[in-house]
Amino acid sequence: MREIKFRAWADGKMHYQTEEMWWFFGSYNYWSLNRGDCPGEIICDSLESEGAKLMQYTGKKYQLKDSKGVEIYEGDILKAHHPDHLGFFIGEVRFNVELLTYYFDGPRFDIPMNEFEDFEIIGNVHEHPELLPGKE
Secondary structure: OOOOOEEEEEOOEEEEOOOOEEEEEOOOOOEEEEEOOOOOEEEEEOOOOOOOEEEEEOOHHHOOEOOOOOEOEOOEEEEEEOOOOOOEEEEEEEEEOOOOEEEEEEOOEEEEHHHOEEEEEEEEOOOOHHHOOOOO
């Protein structure tokens, strides 16, 4: 079974859930990360936080961790090797809703993540957009 975890980019920084925090998901794509007992203190949310973006962990089903064992989330920028090609590709991790799979989005390719090996997280699209080819 796939482990479901999230992180959020909001107010200029990345927010990860800790043991004393919990997520709330409401209608109309509303979400919040909260601390303490219900209703608790809102750490960030999709309405009030500047630049808020929710990103999901790719999960154990895909066994997507980088070469250092770091969990890979949507929005991460990876350097990865494809077994059919020489060299490395650099791209962003995205989710394809129609195919229900994570894919590697680069300037000249959209390839499912399970076709790659030797992942290395080199940044994320919020803190290091310049790492993506064509975004220099």
